[in-house]
Amino acid sequence: MTPQYLSANDLNLLAELADAAGAAILPHFRTGMAIDNKRPDGAFDPVTIADRAAEQAMRAVITRKCPGDAILGEEFGQTEGAVGSQRQWILDPIDGTRGFICGLPTWGVLAGLMQGGKPKLGMMHQPYVGESFIGDGKSSLHLRAGKSGTLRTSSCKTLADARLATTSPFLFPDIAIGRYRAVEARCRMARYGTDCYAYALLAAGSIDLVIEHGLKAYDIMPLIPIIEGAGGVVTTWTGTSAAQGGAIVAAATRALHREVVEILST
């Protein structure tokens, strides 16, 4: 089934990126691979051979298929595009490196396309599970084992009914933790350790609300077209565009988003 908006070209390109990243990463999953520490202050910020190999593999695909496009990746930074190009790829080769290091199947490969400064196309791919969530802001799909299904967010409209996910309740700075906890206390349930899967599963209707803080553009931009294509809303805590990262809230419905932003932004 080819959906209304996602073109065959887009689907093929994303599949090629997914395959390239998966092939680079899986040989390093659940092995005793070396973990470097990229923060000079000694704080723990793991980056692995797998991260770098996957970003290089995706960059090679983009350079071959879309040679004029700019690229911003977590590991290798910014590559300029052709003069006048409006297209920029945003890559996070392994979102959830800590989960990856612990052998959990909760990390994902993120790849997104900005066009004219706006999120245009996005993918979350989990190579070990073998599934992808993709979207273009108008429609979103789940792909696994040759089958595809349309993604739709849940109809959850109030915090009291909401399944909330966040990567860790300790990732919020002092000024934000009180607001976060005020939301969590009113939710039906909260789940931790979710990284990019939380946003993908919000698009799939299994999670109703995701709240995080301190995200980079590559942590969230590729997920925006998936969430919006499935009917969800994703913005900063003050309701502005999420494309540059920051404090992020994603909700299944406009009503739930409104209720939460009211708490988070005051």
Next chain:
Amino acid sequence: MTPQYLSANDLNLLAELADAAGAAILPHFRTGMAIDNKRPDGAFDPVTIADRAAEQAMRAVITRKCPGDAILGEEFGQTEGAVGSQRQWILDPIDGTRGFICGLPTWGVLAGLMQGGKPKLGMMHQPYVGESFIGDGKSSLHLRAGKSGTLRTSSCKTLADARLATTSPFLFPDIAIGRYRAVEARCRMARYGTDCYAYALLAAGSIDLVIEHGLKAYDIMPLIPIIEGAGGVVTTWTGTSAAQGGAIVAAATRALHREVVEILST
């Protein structure tokens, strides 16, 4: 490769339990299935059609293959065995129901065999990912897509090097939270939202330490033969048998376990 201690009979029986549970659960995964609330006080304790169907499916396998064995399951309680039988199966059809409800691939099917009051055989199976971790206390295996590999815990001997996992830092009662936090503060990293996967991945060498509180026998017993068969140590916080649940600590090595129990038990 058939390992030294796990018999073909054991492997076949566990595979049949895994298949039966998976077939019962997967049709309900990531669908808008009804979630009942089984706690009369209104606290959220979800139980789904999938939990019950999977336990019934596993009970049917055991009753057919090992008709004299006793069964203790999370959903349907205790079934007596034949007079004089020393064998009791411990079943948790979906460990990590909240993760299941959120569509995450982090829950697992647990099945364990007690013999003469001691853990004899255990399995953690993840039907969506399609992998199993099994053990008999002497050896442990990872099974996926027709391939098997021996499980070995990591060589981590000190807290400063340890990757810690726990389902939620808020599941510890007042008297225990201080001790837990003292351990977490000294670890290399902590990961939440792990449920039974944490113990399986400790056996696989990807996680070094798991600390939890308030576990039931069915939450932990099936994991004991997997952890011990991979070279790990799992006990209560005071160093006694983990088979009946309670406050649990699992560690990759004896040295790490000793260091942690010293903090947790004082």
